[in-house]
Amino acid sequence: MANKHPAIWNAAEQAEGKPGSFLDTTNTMVTTSSFNIDEFYKRVTQWIVTGDQAFTQVENKQFQNMIFYLRPALEDHFVKANGIRNRVFNHASAIRQQTKEYLNDMSGLLAIACDGWTSPNKIAFLAITASWITKGWSLKETLLDFVELKGAHSGENMAHAVTNTVAELGISDKILALVSDNATNNDTLIRHLSSNLQGTFPHSRWNGLEAHIRCLAHIIHLAVMSLLRGVKAVPASTNVRDFNHNDHTLTIEEAELIVSDDNLEALKSDEHELADPLVDLRSGIEKIRKIAQIVRSSPQRMEFFKTIAGRIEEDNERHAKAKGEPYTKRLIKNLILDIVTRWCSTFYMLERALEFSEVS
Structure with a gap:
């Protein structure tokens, strides 16, 4: 899309x-x-x-x-x-x-899913998709609507948008379930959607008590974020419900482009951090993140880090040759800085840090 x-x-x-x-x-x-x-x-x-x-x-x-x-x-x-x-x-x-004609002619039922998205220019939208099984047992899906949300992003407002879309397409009697993440406004959405469908379309097969399916990817995200916060890999103030649906598509090349947002953040001393109750530098993960912040805060620091790492590799190769031992020089890469709400980037950060470890 x-x-x-x-x-x-x-x-x-x-x-x-x-x-x-x-x-x-x-x-x-x-x-x-x-x-x-x-x-x-x-x-x-x-x-x-x-x-x-x-x-x-x-x-x-x-x-x-x-x-x-x-x-x-x-x-x-x-x-x-x-x-x-x-x-x-x-x-x-x-x-x-x-x-519309296709969905009205099909004999099966539909599951719909919806999720909010805010554009870079701060316009809020609600994407509404549908999925179904054909007579040939093939899974199909399509985008039903991409609605601009005006006013509060409440469950009632979103329910109104979903109701209008299914009514316009004439599929109100075909909705079997709705998939969403675990945001509290989605619980409100379900209640109002149930009221709208049952009040306006009495023949709807919708059952609000059984129809809400919570997104498995978001559940996994919540579990992983709770684990990371438990081992103090992310600040306690992190909103663990912040979820990026494209997290699983984050590549290591994209992770390498993440830079420190603010040089002043990277220049903070360890003494200052130790006084901060939200961050515990006893955590190895936080220490790695701190080093990555400092290194990636400017092009000069990134280049200096790679230069020093290259010299260390040359020394290691020279010492190995002096002992008559084989040695393969490692490719010099830069550190990766993660985004705490995208735990895939945390994995890449730790994986890259291990490449610089002296312990094989």
């Missing part, structure tokens, strides 16, 4: 019959001898959506120069940003109607 246009991403994927799409669509192949302007703009639109590009990218002069070089006839009437925007939303509307 694209970061900026998730609903549109899903629509484009489904329209092109990509793996996982539940709608039957025809993917028309265009040969070099049968150029079609509508098919061309369709592919430009798909590139905008799936590549997470701004609509204004089509007005970029260098991009246009490339297109006009390939197709000079387009130079006088190439699509503008608003044209791409209209194509995207018209296409999404058509796919939404197809989705």
Whole structure:
């Protein structure tokens, strides 16, 4: 799902019959001898959506120069940003109607899931997805809506958004369960959703007492965070309920990009930290984090650390040769600094620290 246009991403994927799409669509192949302007703009639109590009990218002069070089006839009437925007939303509307028809015609029941997300410019959204089993016992899922949440992010407000979505799609009588994380406002959501569905749609199969399924990934997150806090690997003030659904996708390369947010934080002395009741430097994990904060607080410190580590490796190799022992120099890498709410990054931080251990 694209970061900026998730609903549109899903629509484009489904329209092109990509793996996982539940709608039957025809993917028309265009040969070099049968150029079609509508098919061309369709592919430009798909590139905008799936590549997470701004609509204004089509007005970029260098991009246009490339297109006009390939197709000079387009130079006088190439699509503008608003044209791409209209194509995207018209296409999404058509796919939404197809989705509605498909879900209404299917004979089985649906499980829905919802979760909140806040954009970098502080706009709150609620994503609502559906999953079901086909007659051929194949698991399918799709995005039902991506609703902007206005006002308080209360369970009642979210329940109103979910109720409106299932009512618009005509699937109120097909909802079997709802999956969410363990936030307390989701308990409120369930209560209000039950009231809305049973009051407005008396034939709904929804059972509020049995229908709420709590996200297993979030439960595992809570367990791990409680463990880390128990061994003082994270400050006691850490909100263990903060959960990033992409934590399992965090790569070691991404973890290496995490830097100390504030040089002053890295410059704090151990004496100051020992006086802080929220942090216990007797914890080996916290000591490693402190060192990583200091090293990663500036490019100069990172380079100095790698230089010193390289000299140590050269000394180790020289001593081994003097003793007639084999020695393989280790690749010099930098330390990794974790984010306390993403425990996958804590694993990478400890794993990297072990590489610098003198004990094999």
